[in-house]
Amino acid sequence: MDGAALSRIGLAGLAVMGQNLALNIAEKGFPISAYNRTASKVDETVKRAVQEGNLPLNGHHSPQDFVLSIKKPRSVIILVKAGLPVDQTIDTLARYMEPGDCIVDGGNEWYENTERRLQAVKEKGLLYLGMGVSGGEEGARYGPSLMPGGTLEAYKSIEDVLQKVAAQVDDGPCVTYVGEGGAGNFVKMVHNGIEYGDMQLISEAYDVLKSVGGLTNQELHEAFSEWNKSELESFLIEITSDIFNVKDDKGPGELVDKILDKTGMKGTGKWTVQQAAELSIAVPTIAASLDSRFLSGLKEERVAAANIFRANGLEDILTHKKLDKKQLIDDVRKALYASKICSYAQGMNLLRAKSLEKGWNLNLGELARIWKGGCIIRAAFLDRIKKAYNRNPNLASLLIDPEFAREMVERQAAWRRVVSLAISVGVSTPGMSSSLAYFDTYRRARLPANLVQAQRDYFGAHTYERVDKDGTYHTEWHKLAKQNKFAAKSRM
Numbered sequence: 001m002d003g004a005a006l007s008r009i010g011l012a013g014l015a016v017m018g019q020n021l022a023l024n025i026a027e028k029g030f031p032i033s034a035y036n037r038t039a040s041k042v043d044e045t046v047k048r049a050v051q052e053g054n055l056p057l058n059g060h061h062s063p064q065d066f067v068l069s070i071k072k073p074r075s076v077i078i079l080v081k082a083g084l085p086v087d088q089t090i091d092t093l094a095r096y097m098e099p100g101d102c103i104v105d106g107g108n109e110w111y112e113n114t115e116r117r118l119q120a121v122k123e124k125g126l127l128y129l130g131m132g133v134s135g136g137e138e139g140a141r142y143g144p145s146l147m148p149g150g151t152l153e154a155y156k157s158i159e160d161v162l163q164k165v166a167a168q169v170d171d172g173p174c175v176t177y178v179g180e181g182g183a184g185n186f187v188k189m190v191h192n193g194i195e196y197g198d199m200q201l202i203s204e205a206y207d208v209l210k211s212v213g214g215l216t217n218q219e220l221h222e223a224f225s226e227w228n229k230s231e232l233e234s235f236l237i238e239i240t241s242d243i244f245n246v247k248d249d250k251g252p253g254e255l256v257d258k259i260l261d262k263t264g265m266k267g268t269g270k271w272t273v274q275q276a277a278e279l280s281i282a283v284p285t286i287a288a289s290l291d292s293r294f295l296s297g298l299k300e301e302r303v304a305a306a307n308i309f310r311a312n313g314l315e316d317i318l319t320h321k322k323l324d325k326k327q328l329i330d331d332v333r334k335a336l337y338a339s340k341i342c343s344y345a346q347g348m349n350l351l352r353a354k355s356l357e358k359g360w361n362l363n364l365g366e367l368a369r370i371w372k373g374g375c376i377i378r379a380a381f382l383d384r385i386k387k388a389y390n391r392n393p394n395l396a397s398l399l400i401d402p403e404f405a406r407e408m409v410e411r412q413a414a415w416r417r418v419v420s421l422a423i424s425v426g427v428s429t430p431g432m433s434s435s436l437a438y439f440d441t442y443r444r445a446r447l448p449a450n451l452v453q454a455q456r457d458y459f460g461a462h463t464y465e466r467v468d469k470d471g472t473y474h475t476e477w478h479k480l481a482k483q484n485k486f487a488a489k490s491r492m
């Protein structure tokens, strides 16, 4: 192959995401080489490149031909299942790569695996990036949100490609150099945790409107379409509105009512909650979303439990009072938005804590910006988050940004009405309730933690501090309590 015909970049792993990202890159004018161990995947991709406009993509069946078809210093994106397949693909390709070449893992990888591989390939002089890619199939094909982290030099060598391939929003392409090591994967992981939260909160809004408010699918479709024009404007609200509009192709009614109520998951939400616990960061909304997925999985148990409680006189929904639907829709919209702010505050605080631990120097405002387009959590609201961190990069919590604080206060009465209503009729809203509890805990100057400290000191001599004097104290609680002054007084 002569020099002029070499590709700008290569992509290995041609499952759905890989194929679409390769076609996207080619469409942006970067000649690309594509490889997959399974020859049919390569041929399929080449065929699509021809059909979708004679895009500059060439397929390779041999890993050596593939690597050698790329211009030096070479950049190869790999999009295979996280874990062992990534190690195997790196082994296969690195054999033919040379010092200065770069490997970019675009999978949902655990950040420590990226840090390990980055070190391992460094010994061969190779550069490495772990790059979060969000946006599903559509995003990969027409513009994803990209979260690359690792060697800065590697990022610089493909920045021109990534900037063209990423989703474009009013303030630039949805890509930025996130930070060193596994920073890109970590940010993508938290993005997914936040996504769990958003989806859970939306499903609770749906449950309250449907199960308590009695809204039909048509009314739900209309409410969500309206919300998509409000402060909630976002991809997830938009697709939810669409979902209510889809008829069942196998029977009467809408498809949404025929779907088994059991949520799947792939692990990034669990990792987010585990990392939060490691770093002592409260993420109750995200944790509630994860727990809800676990509980949804117990379908047979839940059906059995519903029967047992019904036999004891407890119905699924406890009361059916007539509600003002318009008022309820308005309240739920406000509750959803306020809950969402709490969830993002948790996710951002987790990112900041990890950034401090690892020295990543994450720019939270910039991360909010690259999530404005392409990814699943894209929303008008992310622009407000970006602005909040631009106003104050050291913001302790999104909740106390002046604008968000005002928005929370404006919505808190409606939020409490929705959560109280749900509790009173026995419809669980774990995401909204834990967001509200998070807010009510965070905004209170004094919590009942004094009592917990007293208990700890009582049984374990763990000591306590005082509100009025410096120092550490321990009290002989048991002995003093025996003197029992309250009881003595009341006997008098």
Ligand SMILES: *[C@@H]1O[C@H](CO)[C@@H](O)[C@H](O)[C@H]1NC(C)=O
Pocket: 012, 013, 014, 015, 035, 036, 037, 038, 041, 080, 081, 085, 089
């Ligand atoms: C190629 O395709 C198969 C699925 O057909 C997939 O399992 C494999 O990981 C892909 N990637 C590479 C680099 O071969």
Ligand SMILES: *[C@@H]1O[C@H](CO)[C@@H](O)[C@H](O)[C@H]1NC(C)=O
Pocket: 225, 228, 229, 233, 234, 238, 239, 241, 242
């Ligand atoms: C949601 O809002 C966006 C942005 O205004 C718009 O492009 C989209 O068509 C809307 N979708 C629905 C279903 O209303």
